[in-house]
Amino acid sequence: MAMNEQAATPETPTNVEKLRLLPWSIASEAMNSIFSQFTYWGPPFVLFFSELGLSNTEIGFLFSLLPFFGLIAIFVNPAVARFGYKRSYVRYYTLRKFITLFLLFVPWINIRFGGRYTLLYSTIIFVLFALSRSIAITAYFPWRQEYVPDSVRGKYAATNNIVSQLTGMAAVVFAGYIVGRSDDINRFLILIAIAVIVGLISAALVTRVPGGAPVQLTQAGSRLGETLSTLRDANFRYYLLGLGLVTFANAPESTFVPLFMRREAGLTESQTILLQTGVLIGGLASTYFWGWASDRYGSKPVIHSGLYLRLLLICGWLLIPRGSVATLPIALGLAALQGVTAISWVIGAGRLLYVSVVPPERKGEYMSVYYAVLGLFGGLSQLLGGRLVDLMSGLTGEFAGITLNPFMPLFAISLLLTTLGVWLFYRVSADNDFSVVEFASMFVHGNPFSALSSVARYHYARDERAALRATTKMGITRSRLAVEELLDALQDPRFNVRFEAIIAMARLEDDPRVSAALQEIAIGNELSLTAPAIWALSRMGAANAVGTLRRGLDADFYSIRAHCARALGTLNDVQSAPLLLERLQQAANPGVDIAYASALGNLKYEPAVPAILNLWDVAETQGQRFEIGLAFARILGDERQYVRLLRSVRADLGTTIAQALTPLKSEIAEQAGLLATLTGCIDAFAGQALDHGVELLVALIGQLDPETLKPAEWLVLEKCSILLGKPVDSALEVIVLVVDLLLTTRSRLAGSDRH
The missing domain is CATH 1.10.1200 (Non-ribosomal Peptide Synthetase Peptidyl Carrier Protein; Chain A)
Structure with missing residues (x-):
């Protein structure tokens, strides 16, 4: 039996309250991004320990402690839940900032006692920080699942990342300026001191976020056993295994890529720190897109797209030129791509976890196992990554035009594990039916850039005229990226916008959702939209609309019968030919009969020739006679030749x-x-x-x-x-x-x- 969670007090906040207070969470995350860039997750911190004389293995060991302590999540989760997710997070989130203060004494320890004690002292700080961080994050994940509504989860992640990327970018520029001013070790201490102050501000801001109340836990059996029972969920297992492989492949980036750029690519310290700006710019530029895409098309297309791009990124690192004038620009481009892939992973994997993988009623148990697995693989990657680089320190030479270096095996393993991660995430149940192929195809049909621009204009249209222009433009782009907005426009209270949406849809390639919406209008009671909807179905080649159009031949209004007949002819529904001929022979109405004849001409149905001949005697206009002649040209002659001669x-x-x-x-x-x-x-x-x-x-x-x-x-x-x-x-x-x-x-x- 699973561990049940029941909120004690206060009441669960409403979505209105959650949405109103979400900006406090975003502000807190923005301040924390400054703390992160100046300390444990920024290039200056790696350079700080490298300058103190620590080896790659020792640096990897220190940074492996941060994720490794995630393993305690499965043990502390019940206590954290009883104490309250919010209260636990705020307390330990604040505590870790004070622990970071003790890093200011690391240079003194190094001078006074030497490298051995420097490593020992740093290890103690990392252990204490990692412990408090792990407890805080054990509380953070279920709390975040509670205070962010699913309907805006992608949008929130995008907005949060944009703000954090902007503040992080400013922090990196400032850090690069401070580090580049001198060679004194104190330049790193300045950054650490500022980080602690900003981190405490972040802790104060997060207290305004709602939710996270203490919960009462009832159970039958071992708490640890109930937590581990989450592993019986096959979908969760696939997710964790994919997460582990991708984490193992990605985790060394923040630690060893800066060292690779500094030692092998030949960049200076300030240039190496500048690369983080490229990462942030890439993330910033793509954040809104990934968030929008995940909310609209689901998590898996975003995850897979990012992982495929990551494979290109790793190849770029392997092939980057060493010590040339092109090294820095190429490195900045790769850094931007790194930011794009990182954000796609954060948004896609996070949304998939919260929306599809973790059941809300067992969020504490699931999230503690998730964080423990994340910590296990993240820690191993840091520890083994540093050791591997040291073991390969003598690797030099050239192979197949690629310069060999100690970091190359690390990149090769990352390439392999990322490929396996791609395969594993195909096995995870999706939160919608969009595949990565369908997602990618949207960017090769029509004009995706113009479509995205038109979508934005549609949402921000100030009046009917602006909405009409945006709707028209969405159709002209012929891109499936605008389908959601066109479907929304069909529900617009303004008739002209609905009418324009139908015309715009006619320009698209056949899409099941668009076809279904148009068929609903075609059989509806809004007659002024019925005819254009029927025409649009034939114009876009909606073969699945044939059944609806055949039923339309029995409509009460002759005009609808005529439009349905013409549409069946355009769709080349040969099976409808006998039915159309039967209706033509009944001679119900001259206008409808001309439509039947036109459709039969499109279908090249020769048995209809005698019946169509009779129409020439009742045709009232030259246009009708032209259409009768065209029907014969299609059945017996050459349509192109007939039209050319007639012109x-x-x-x-x-x-x-x-x-x-x-x-x-x-x-x-x-x-x-x-x-x-x-x-x-x-x-x-x-x-x-x-x-x-x-x-x-x-x-x-x-x-x-x-x-x-x-x-x-x-x-x-x-x-x-x-x-x-x-x-x-x-x-x-x-x-x-x-x-x-x-x-x-x-x-x-x-x-x-x-x-």
Whole structure:
């Protein structure tokens, strides 16, 4: 039976209260980022111990203590829960700042007693700091899961990281300035003293954050056993194993990459510290994007994207030039990429943990195991990483164009473990259905940068006109990144925005969510939006809308039936052809019948030819007659040729028809009767004797042998010969259709002369 947690007092804060007080958490984290950059997690701290003469192994040992003490989380969690997550965090978070003060005496110990006692004294400080930090973080994780609402978790993480990155960037610039001013060890002590002051301010700010009340624990069995029972959760096990491998691969970055850049790449101390600015800039530039992406598309696409980028980062470290003018710019670029990958990992893995992996009712047990595993792998990576670098201190030379150095095995192991981590996170249950391939595909379709810009404009639109412009732009970008906003626009209270959203959606490639939303409108009661929704479904090629469109053929309104018929034709739904022909034969309404004919033409359904022929007698407008002619051209002739000729005859009927018929002369050169009639027809049209040209065109049809043509072709040509008795201006589509059919069947005309 699992350990149950019940809040004692005060009551659990509401989401309104949580959202109102979240800025205090962000402010506290911002101050803590300064503390971190000046001390345990910043390059100056590594350089500080390196200058004191500690070896790579000793430095790795010291920094391994910080994560290793995370193992105590599974033992102290029950006590922390009873004492209260907030109270435990604030108390031990503050205590570790006072412990850090004792680092100011490290140089004196080094001078007075030597390196051995310096390591011993530093170890004691690290142990005390790591112990208080581990207790604080054991409380922090379940407290944070409580005070950050899931609906804004990605946004909060992004905002928190942006603010922390900005303050951290300022801290790095300041640290670089202080370290670069002199070679005195006191420059590091100044940073440590400032860090303690800022850290205490951070502790004061976090007291305003709500939640974290003491809990009553009831259990049946061993507390440790109940905590370890979380490992029966297969999804949690996969997450922990992936977390462990990625942590093992990533943890040495803050410790050994600065040393690599200083010793192997040839950067100065101030330049090495400057690289941290690149890390912060990369993180800052990508934080909002990763937070937005995780809330919208889920955690796994963010995690995997970051890990794939990290593989590129490691390759960059392996190939960076040594001691050249390009070293610093390339190192800064890699540092920025490091920041991008680090933030994607923090946001993606954190959101996956809180939203999908850890059940809220057992957050204390799960989070203590999580932190213990994090500490185990993090500590091992620091300890073994430093030892590995020392063991490989004699590694030199060149292999496959890559300069060998003591840090290379460390990077190679990181490359391997990151690859394994990618595979393991595919096994973790996702918080949505988006895969990394689908996520990546959004950035190769359309214009992603313009789409993101349009999305921002949509959210900040001040009035209807601005919202319309943004909605239009989202469609023009043809990017799936704007799908969520377009779906939101369909729910907008402003009719024009909803209408524009439908038009914008029509420009996208087929998307299941968009198709479902448009189908709902297509069968809805808002008739002014029904027609554009049906058109949009056909325009975007929504094959899954066929069922909805077929049902639309029975709609009460003829206009909806017509739009559905045209859409089925556009979607090339061949199975609908018999149904469309049946409706056409019922002759319900001329406008709808023209739509049926157009759809059947799109489907190239030859059995529909006789029924479509009857429409020519009831067509009321030239546009309808043009569409009937197009249906025949699609079924029997050449659509492209028909449209091209129809465009040309509007400017010059005679010349266009004469030029189009001329190639037929070579096909029927041996048929004297046909050739004479054709030649006379061409000459008449060329001389603008249009009525005479039409008479000869009718005569030409009469000379054809029906046996050389398909029955449907002959049926259409016979009907055309009758219709050509009308004035030329009202029979343009008939003339063009006859020419189109003659050109399409010209290979069979050689034996057509019946005279």
